[in-house]
Amino acid sequence: MAQYGFDFPPFGELADPGTMAELATLAEEAGWDGVFVWDHIMYREPVTDVGDPWIGLAAMAAVTDTVSLGVMVTPLPRRRPQIVARQSVGIDQLSNGRFVLGVGLGLDRSGRELSAFGEELDDRARAAMLDESLQIIAGLWAGERFRHEGEHYLIDDVTFLPRPTSQPRPPIWVAGRWPYKRPMRRAAAWDGLFLIDVDGPGALAEAGDFVRRERGSLEGFDIVTHVPREDDAQPWADAGATWIMTKTPYAAGVDELYEVARAGPWN
Numbered sequence: 001m002a003q004y005g006f007d008f009p010p011f012g013e014l015a016d017p018g019t020m021a022e023l024a025t026l027a028e029e030a031g032w033d034g035v036f037v038w039d040h041i042m043y044r045e046p047v048t049d050v051g052d053p054w055i056g057l058a059a060m061a062a063v064t065d066t067v068s069l070g071v072m073v074t075p076l077p078r079r080r081p082q083i084v085a086r087q088s089v090g091i092d093q094l095s096n097g098r099f100v101l102g103v104g105l106g107l108d109r110s111g112r113e114l115s116a117f118g119e120e121l122d123d124r125a126r127a128a129m130l131d132e133s134l135q136i137i138a139g140l141w142a143g144e145r146f147r148h149e150g151e152h153y154l155i156d157d158v159t160f161l162p163r164p165t166s167q168p169r170p171p172i173w174v175a176g177r178w179p180y181k182r183p184m185r186r187a188a189a190w191d192g193l194f195l196i197d198v199d200g201p202g203a204l205a206e207a208g209d210f211v212r213r214e215r216g217s218l219e220g221f222d223i224v225t226h227v228p229r230e231d232d233a234q235p236w237a238d239a240g241a242t243w244i245m246t247k248t249p250y251a252a253g254v255d256e257l258y259e260v261a262r263a264g265p266w267n
Contacts, residue, residue, distance in 0.1 A: 004265030015051030075106025104175035192222030
């Protein structure tokens with residue numbers, strides 16, 4: 001049985017973490033299983049105001065009790081993995097183990113948030129940074145002595161405490177676009193696949209079959225996708241989606257998002 005996530009961009013009035021918290025409270029009361037927030041520094045026009053997802057998640061964790069909470073998705077190559085590890089432990093503690101870490105490569109065409117700050121633009125380089133970052137975050141979450149010496153990052157014999165509340169660790173969902181195989185293989189090594197812009201339930205089923213072959217089983221593995229709230233979610237669940245997220249227009253106003261949150265998940 002699929003679970004349903006309310007996923008929104010922290011833009012405009014929702015750049016305010018207090019407003020994010022209000023929205024999460026409404027979503028929880030309406031029966032959503034999770035509340036997730038985009039991670040951007042800048043975005044394309046007409047967006048001007050952009051909120052910090054991590055501060056928003058802390059505010060949401062403090063006022064909710066049952067919904068899963070997470071970033072969908074954080075571009076790890078433009079974040080330092082040790083900072084993400086520390087922040088995510090805090091969110092996981094504050095939410096009593098409800099945190100989900102969604103990760104991806106990031107891209108520049110959403111609003112120059114790579115090029116405007118001198119971040120890495122080469123896709124292959126960012127993919128290598130993402131793989132290293134995931135190993136580092138998982139290693140630091142373990143709360144034991146950890147060392148990593150890679151092409152992009154050095155972690156010199158450190159122990160990160162406290163450990164996350166979630167054990168053995170918070171779930172990690174990796175974003176990817178089907179039919180590209182490398183992101184599917186990357187996701188198969190972790191806990192979930194967040195399919196971006198997937199071309200129908202049939203394509204989702206194909207991606208799920210590919211991951212099943214890579215892993216040997218989909219037991220304990222999430223397949224996540226976006227569906228417009230006005231569309232029928234059942235074909236996606238039948239195709240293997242374990243989490244179905246609202247596909248929210250990036251220029252949606254706060255009133256529109258409140259309305260979707262109050263409406264609750266698909267019946």
